[in-house]
Amino acid sequence: MTPNTLSDRDLELLSAYLDGELDDRERSDLESRLAGEAPLREALAELRATVELVRELPRLRAPRSFALDPAAHGRRTPWWQRVLASGEVLQLAGALGSAAAVMLIVGGLLLTSADTEGDSAVLQSTAAALPTQVGFVAEPTEEPAESIFRFEPTTTMPAPIASPLAGADTIQSEDDGASVFEGEMAADAASGPPGAEMAPPPGVVETFGAAPAEPLAAGQAAQADEGAPMESAANSAAIEEQAPAPAPMLQAEQAEQPAPPSTAVIIVPTGTATPTEPAPTATLAPTAVAEKSPLDEESAQGAAPAAEDRADESDRGNTWLVALGIILLAVSIALFVFGRTKARRA
Amino acid sequence: MDEDKLIHAARHGDIEAFNRLVVTYQDSAYTVAYRIIGEPDGAADATQEAFIAAYYKLDQFQGERFKSWLLRIVTNACYDELRRRKRRPASSLDGLENVAPQPDLDLNPAPESPEQHAQRRELYQAIQDCLNALPDDQRVIAVLVDVEEYAYQEIVSITGLPLGTVKSRLSRARARLRDCLRGVRELLPSEYRLMDE
Numbered sequence: 001m002t003p004n005t006l007s008d009r010d011l012e013l014l015s016a017y018l019d020g021e022l023d024d025r026e027r028s029d030l031e032s033r034l035a036g037e038a039p040l041r042e043a044l045a046e047l048r049a050t051v052e053l054v055r056e057l058p059r060l061r062a063p064r065s066f067a068l069d070p071a072a073h074g075r076r077t078p079w080w081q082r083v084l085a086s087g088e089v090l091q092l093a094g095a096l097g098s099a100a101a102v103m104l105i106v107g108g109l110l111l112t113s114a115d116t117e118g119d120s121a122v123l124q125s126t127a128a129a130l131p132t133q134v135g136f137v138a139e140p141t142e143e144p145a146e147s148i149f150r151f152e153p154t155t156t157m158p159a160p161i162a163s164p165l166a167g168a169d170t171i172q173s174e175d176d177g178a179s180v181f182e183g184e185m186a187a188d189a190a191s192g193p194p195g196a197e198m199a200p201p202p203g204v205v206e207t208f209g210a211a212p213a214e215p216l217a218a219g220q221a222a223q224a225d226e227g228a229p230m231e232s233a234a235n236s237a238a239i240e241e242q243a244p245a246p247a248p249m250l251q252a253e254q255a256e257q258p259a260p261p262s263t264a265v266i267i268v269p270t271g272t273a274t275p276t277e278p279a280p281t282a283t284l285a286p287t288a289v290a291e292k293s294p295l296d297e298e299s300a301q302g303a304a305p306a307a308e309d310r311a312d313e314s315d316r317g318n319t320w321l322v323a324l325g326i327i328l329l330a331v332s333i334a335l336f337v338f339g340r341t342k343a344r345r346a
Numbered sequence: 347m348d349e350d351k352l353i354h355a356a357r358h359g360d361i362e363a364f365n366r367l368v369v370t371y372q373d374s375a376y377t378v379a380y381r382i383i384g385e386p387d388g389a390a391d392a393t394q395e396a397f398i399a400a401y402y403k404l405d406q407f408q409g410e411r412f413k414s415w416l417l418r419i420v421t422n423a424c425y426d427e428l429r430r431r432k433r434r435p436a437s438s439l440d441g442l443e444n445v446a447p448q449p450d451l452d453l454n455p456a457p458e459s460p461e462q463h464a465q466r467r468e469l470y471q472a473i474q475d476c477l478n479a480l481p482d483d484q485r486v487i488a489v490l491v492d493v494e495e496y497a498y499q500e501i502v503s504i505t506g507l508p509l510g511t512v513k514s515r516l517s518r519a520r521a522r523l524r525d526c527l528r529g530v531r532e533l534l535p536s537e538y539r540l541m542d543e
Contacts, residue, residue, distance in 0.1 A: 054493065
């Protein structure tokens with residue numbers, strides 16, 4: 001073995017031995033080997049000569065002063081100022097801010113749409129408490145129904161039949177999950193001029209028999225209040241037999257067919273088209289309503305405004321969220337552009 | 347003012363205090379840079395960059411030995427300079443025209459003849475050439491240990507390398523230096539010429 005054929009491990013041991021970097025056990029092991037292996041001793045001598053030669057190299061004198069120019073460097077700036085002065089950091093902040101802004105905007109929009117659906121459900125359930133109110137206040141109104149269904153205002157439609165049907169159909173449609181527009185249309189009807197209630201021609205009332213319709217109306221109102229829409233539909237069919245007029249035919253068809261929510265919207269104005277309701281029926285219907293009015297007042301006047309308030313508050317919150325996101329997006333984009341410009345200049 | 351107070355003042359923006367530290371360590375920093383880069387202008391650039399970086403990184407100084415912390419920055423600046431030179435090989439030709447820097451005359455008080463002086467300069471240049479022939483990672487370790495005479499743990503602190511890596515790189519660097527110096531045997535002093543006989 002020659003000094004040139006030493007293993008890397010032996011060279012490493014010799015190098016560390018020269019620098020006094022071996023622990024006691026390694027040093028004693030190596031020293032025992034050095035005593036018996038001449039090539040190892042030669043290698044150690046060569047390494048020592050090499051190290052001493054390199055250590056002969058002088059310490060150099062700096063060719064000039066490396067002191068910093070106070071005018072160029074001045075006082076050290078705080079770390080946050082250095083961060084702000086870095087174009088890359090500003091770009092990163094702008095990108096992150098933009099991402100957060102997009103998330104805010106999308107989140108706000110999603111929450112808004114979710115709230116709208118939730119509000120529909122709330123108002124829908126609230127409207128379920130309004131059947132008698134609908135039946136009661138719907139009577140004065142006639143024009144909307146006419147405009148929608150092209151009813152003739154002066155039709156001989158039997159008012160006593162139409163009125164209970166309206167109440168039954170309204171309840172049925174609400175049980176089916178009718179649209180919130182029922183409540184709105186009922187409110188419209190309530191705000192309508194009371195004078196719109198048209199006095200029915202006496203002959204018409206006599207022709208179609210107002211008297212049988214009165215107990216039917218009262219019974220249907222009670223059934224409807226108990227939540228029996230199917231019976232209401234059956235009653236509608238019975239009424240249809242008694243009054244084969246065009247308008248009741250339409251109502252009966254609507255009652256027999258499982259109406260989609262949009263159908264319910266149609267039916268409610270039909271109930272409001274009771275211009276020819278005779279005086280006896282008019283006295284009965286409010287009576288039936290009056291028995292249920294306390295509960296209806298609670299639900300109609302308490303739940304609906306509260307739901308609307310909640311919806312309004314939620315909408316306002318979501319709007320603020322979206323607005324905040326838009327502002328953040330604008331600021332982030334400006335930050336990104338500023339940082340990019342700064343980085344390019346640098 | 348002692349070193350700790352200068353560092354404290356420099357941390358609070360006193361650039362004059364920092365410049366006193368620069369004056370204290372600039373020869374060591376430049377020496378290391380020159381031994382690693384092997385060319386005066388590049389060494390000066392790296393040294394200047396290192397002091398600027400050190401000034402702006404004083405917040406990161408953790409109270410260790412300031413010279414070790416500074417030489418770590420110098421070493422990194424040298425790596426940057428070497429990478430820059432590899433990307434622009436033409437600039438390395440400038441080094442051929444540069445004159446080797448003057449040694450610190452205080453360390454060579456013995457009077458010598460012009461011939462002796464020339465021989466010594468030639469020897470130094472031969473050793474530097476052997477250092478320059480080393481791979482960068484081995485040269486950095488060899489300079490820090492054999493020129494600056496740092497302990498292994500300090501090398502670990504400066505370079506961030508594991509102790510085993512430092513040991514292996516150093517032994518390989520020394521083996522290469524040994525082989526290289528055999529080639530310039532006629533320049534070596536008589537006591538060193540014996541090592542290959």
